[in-house]
Amino acid sequence: MASGTKWAREIPFFAGTWLAYVALGWLAVELTRQPGNVASAWMSSAMLLAVMCRRGAFTGIYLAIGFAGRLAVGALAGDPLPLILAHATASTLAVGLACFGLRWLDVRPLGLPDVPSLAWPIVLVGFLGPALGGLVPATMHHLMGTGIFGTVWSTWVVAAFFGAVAVSPPLLVADHAGWRRLVDGVGLAGLGVIALATLAVTALCAGYLSQPFLPASLLLLVAALQIGRLGTTVLCSANLALVVGLRLYFDANELVGARGGGITRDQLDSISFNFYATLAVAMPLVVSVLSSQRRNAIQALHHSRQALYEEKQLAETTLGSIGDAVITVDPDSKIIYMNRVAEEMTGWPLADALARPINEVMPLLDAETRKQGLAPLDIAMRERRAVGLALNTVLVNRDGRELPIEDSAAPIIGMDDEVIGGVIVFHDVSESRAMALRMSHLAQHDYLTDLPNRVLLQDRLSQALAGLPQGRRGGLIFLDLDHFKNINDTLGHEVGDLLLQAVARRLQANVREDDTVSRQGGDEFVILMPRLADPRDAAWVAEKLIDEVSQPYHVQGHDLEVGASIGISLFPEDGDEASLLMKRADAALYHAKEQGRGRYEYYTNVMSEKAERRLDMDRRLRRALKANELLPWFQPKVDAHSRWITGLEVLARWQPPEGPMVPPGEFIPTAEECGLVDQIDAAMLRAACHQCRQWQDEGLLAVPVAVNLSLARFDGENLLSLIRETLLETELDPGYLSVEITESQAMKDTRLTREVLEALREMGVRVAMDDFGTGYSSIGNLQHFGFDTIKIDRSLVAPLGEGRKNLAIVRAVTGMARAFDCQVVAEGVETEEQARLAAAAGCGELQGYLFSRPVPAADVPALLRQGRLGPADEGPGAGMK
Numbered sequence: 001m002a003s004g005t006k007w008a009r010e011i012p013f014f015a016g017t018w019l020a021y022v023a024l025g026w027l028a029v030e031l032t033r034q035p036g037n038v039a040s041a042w043m044s045s046a047m048l049l050a051v052m053c054r055r056g057a058f059t060g061i062y063l064a065i066g067f068a069g070r071l072a073v074g075a076l077a078g079d080p081l082p083l084i085l086a087h088a089t090a091s092t093l094a095v096g097l098a099c100f101g102l103r104w105l106d107v108r109p110l111g112l113p114d115v116p117s118l119a120w121p122i123v124l125v126g127f128l129g130p131a132l133g134g135l136v137p138a139t140m141h142h143l144m145g146t147g148i149f150g151t152v153w154s155t156w157v158v159a160a161f162f163g164a165v166a167v168s169p170p171l172l173v174a175d176h177a178g179w180r181r182l183v184d185g186v187g188l189a190g191l192g193v194i195a196l197a198t199l200a201v202t203a204l205c206a207g208y209l210s211q212p213f214l215p216a217s218l219l220l221l222v223a224a225l226q227i228g229r230l231g232t233t234v235l236c237s238a239n240l241a242l243v244v245g246l247r248l249y250f251d252a253n254e255l256v257g258a259r260g261g262g263i264t265r266d267q268l269d270s271i272s273f274n275f276y277a278t279l280a281v282a283m284p285l286v287v288s289v290l291s292s293q294r295r296n297a298i299q300a301l302h303h304s305r306q307a308l309y310e311e312k313q314l315a316e317t318t319l320g321s322i323g324d325a326v327i328t329v330d331p332d333s334k335i336i337y338m339n340r341v342a343e344e345m346t347g348w349p350l351a352d353a354l355a356r357p358i359n360e361v362m363p364l365l366d367a368e369t370r371k372q373g374l375a376p377l378d379i380a381m382r383e384r385r386a387v388g389l390a391l392n393t394v395l396v397n398r399d400g401r402e403l404p405i406e407d408s409a410a411p412i413i414g415m416d417d418e419v420i421g422g423v424i425v426f427h428d429v430s431e432s433r434a435m436a437l438r439m440s441h442l443a444q445h446d447y448l449t450d451l452p453n454r455v456l457l458q459d460r461l462s463q464a465l466a467g468l469p470q471g472r473r474g475g476l477i478f479l480d481l482d483h484f485k486n487i488n489d490t491l492g493h494e495v496g497d498l499l500l501q502a503v504a505r506r507l508q509a510n511v512r513e514d515d516t517v518s519r520q521g522g523d524e525f526v527i528l529m530p531r532l533a534d535p536r537d538a539a540w541v542a543e544k545l546i547d548e549v550s551q552p553y554h555v556q557g558h559d560l561e562v563g564a565s566i567g568i569s570l571f572p573e574d575g576d577e578a579s580l581l582m583k584r585a586d587a588a589l590y591h592a593k594e595q596g597r598g599r600y601e602y603y604t605n606v607m608s609e610k611a612e613r614r615l616d617m618d619r620r621l622r623r624a625l626k627a628n629e630l631l632p633w634f635q636p637k638v639d640a641h642s643r644w645i646t647g648l649e650v651l652a653r654w655q656p657p658e659g660p661m662v663p664p665g666e667f668i669p670t671a672e673e674c675g676l677v678d679q680i681d682a683a684m685l686r687a688a689c690h691q692c693r694q695w696q697d698e699g700l701l702a703v704p705v706a707v708n709l710s711l712a713r714f715d716g717e718n719l720l721s722l723i724r725e726t727l728l729e730t731e732l733d734p735g736y737l738s739v740e741i742t743e744s745q746a747m748k749d750t751r752l753t754r755e756v757l758e759a760l761r762e763m764g765v766r767v768a769m770d771d772f773g774t775g776y777s778s779i780g781n782l783q784h785f786g787f788d789t790i791k792i793d794r795s796l797v798a799p800l801g802e803g804r805k806n807l808a809i810v811r812a813v814t815g816m817a818r819a820f821d822c823q824v825v826a827e828g829v830e831t832e833e834q835a836r837l838a839a840a841a842g843c844g845e846l847q848g849y850l851f852s853r854p855v856p857a858a859d860v861p862a863l864l865r866q867g868r869l870g871p872a873d874e875g876p877g878a879g880m881k
Contacts, residue, residue: 094129126164347398643870794828814842
């Protein structure tokens with residue numbers, strides 16, 4: 001497809017070339033026919049070669065066009081068929097040999113860039129090609145008796161050479177850009193004046209001189225210096241055409257036996273005429289090419305100088321703008337260039353530093369040995385490679401100030417592969433080294449308190465263990481602030497951070513200089529004591545630290561108090577590895593907290609076993625949460641009189657894939673300590689709401705579900721958002737959801753608890769106080785928080801049958817609850833007597849094993865279908881929906 005398109009584009013050039021060949025050939029034959037019917041289409045061959053040089057491709061097609069054109073010329077001239085074929089063969093052979101020769105010599109004549117590009121096309125198409133091809137017509141004329149072999153051959157060659165000189169140069173050099181440059185250079189008026197002047201002189205000389213070529217050549221030489229290659233080639237061709245025309249005019253009578261005047265055949269034969277005419281224009285053509293070359297060379301030199309100047313300016317501007325110092329030296333290590341930064345760092349202006357040795361301007365020292373360092377540029381130029389500066393190298397500037405520097409030097413290699421100089425690039429690393437030291441400090445110290453962090457403590461502890469003398473011991477104190485979270489939650493992290501900084505200062509002030517106080521994170525600190533004379537010294541330090549930490553703090557207008565719990569491990573008694581000692585000190589700390597906080601404990605093996613169990617439970621519980629092994633179980637509440645189900649409480653149960661169910665008493669405390677209780681509560685909330693909605697959709701008895709939520713870990717906003725999203729997701733009416741919190745949790749942050757409860761009531765969610773009677777049991781709490789339900793703890797329900805005093809306590813609680821419009825639920829009901837007495841004491845709802853143990857969700861529908869869980873004949877009681 002692409003080849004066909006290329007042929008289609010070339011067809012107009014094929015047709016135009018053939019027409020031009022025939023027209024020029026016929027004109028040449030008619031005007032220059034010699035006696036004996038010898039004629040040459042010399043202009044056509046030169047024109048065809050120029051076209052083939054421009055078009056490049058389709059060489060064979062254009063040679064065929066030339067052959068066909070020459071046949072047409074011979075036929076139009078009336079030549080015999082043998083002569084027509086001989087002339088066509090000779091012309092085509094001459095052009096083909098010229099084209100091959102140009103390619104073989106790798107001559108590119110377009111534009112006539114140099115003298116060879118002018119000479120070779122003329123020599124090939126005007127002499128060598130016709131000299132070889134002319135043998136064919138000379139032989140044919142000799143055989144036919146129409147001409148002498150030598151005469152025909154010489155006439156053929158001379159005519160072809162003349163035609164090449166007259167036609168080839170302007171066709172090879174002419175293009176649109178050339179015409180534009182010619183017009184822009186001398187202008188149309190100037191070009192017209194030059195052309196008319198040269199043509200007029202040529203006409204006058206031809207009319208009165210038998211050899212008019214020298215005056216014409218001189219004038220053309222002058223013009224060649226002004227109008228360039230294109231103007232000169234066109235003007236030379238025009239002058240040749242004028243001389244030929246006048247010659248033919250003056251010889252016209254002689255051809256018919258008359259006498260002419262001026263430049264005639266009698267004065268100059270054809271070969272001499274062609275020779276002198278060619279010579280007259282050859283010199284101007286050569287001069288025009290050389291003049292153009294000179295102008296191009298001057299322009300190229302100007303452009304090179306301008307480009308070199310611009311590159312120099314660009315380099316100087318770039319080097320002056322970068323932040324690194326740059327110094328360049330000659331092969332003798334003498335300075336030839338310095339940028340602005342180098343001037344500032346060395347204290348030497350460029351004007352003062354020029355031609356000075358670089359070691360004088362840029363003396364280098366080793367920062368540690370204070371000895372003069374090796375000159376990096378000398379090494380780079382001597383070894384012909386890039387050389388980096390030695391570490392800890394300092395530059396001593398002109399004022400004696402020392403600057404730490406870094407970077408490298410390299411040789412400059414010239415075109416002849418010789419070292420012509422060198423360059424050194426360097427920069428001040430004072431700030432970067434200070435930053436590196438700062439980063440190293442930050443990597444080993446706590447960002448808040450600037451105490452050693454876990455990494456540095458581990459390193460110092462490892463060193464203490466490795467260097468512990470025989471018979472000596474050391475200790476590790478693990479300290480944790482008691483109830484620090486309450487301060488963060490109530491007063492904010494800014495106050496909490498300031499308090500931690502104050503605690504850090506007190507700890508540092510109460511230990512020895514070689515002891516290490518480290519912050520591990522949060523409110524945990526570790527004190528390394530690498531030398532202890534007696535194990536009891538650790539206890540003395542622990543008591544002192546607990547006392548100091550417990551003293552009041554004044555932070556941003558707040559008077560604060562915190563306590564401290566401490567765990568102690570000794571080495572080498574409790575271990576000879578840093579990680580083991582840390583682990584055992586942590587176990588002792590945990591035991592101190594279990595024993596009531598505000599105290600210290602030494603590590604024992606029992607603590608380790610307990611810590612291992614706790615850690616194992618933590619790992620298993622985290623895996624269980626990811627594997628959804630914690631399932632919701634439900635225990636019903638019933639009306640105290642009718643025994644109809646009035647609600648369900650969801651309880652978390654852990655059923656591993658293998659093994660027995662894990663009791664809640666084992667994993668709930670661990671979940672609270674490890675911060676997993678909020679994840680458990682969230683999972684139970686979603687499951688309870690989903691199941692409740694599902695049972696309602698199945699048409700079962702509609703009762704509310706109660707979910708236990710811990711406020712210890714939940715953020716108030718997150719808790720409310722979780723409940724809103726869950727109700728929206730499950731499409732459960734908020735009236736079917738009840739949230740249970742313990743009295744002790746409510747009292748940890750009364751403001752937060754009140755805000756959360758008010759928001760829940762606004763959503764329509766009911767709120768119950770769980771385990772009433774185990775904490776504060778405050779009547780004010782009932783009024784302050786406004787609970788909807790009070791659940792009396794099993795510790796008050798179990799002894800109901802043991803005496804009036806216990807019954808009176810429950811009656812008092814139910815009486816208070818009625819006063820505050822609260823419903824009362826008795827928990828842990830296991831016997832009919834407990835159920836009867838609780839109902840008699842005023843409890844409206846009962847919950848316990850008497851009615852149902854906690855059951856999985858799959859067993860709840862059967863309970864809801866049954867409806868009543870005990871002997872009674874009343875209908876559904878109050879509280880059911």
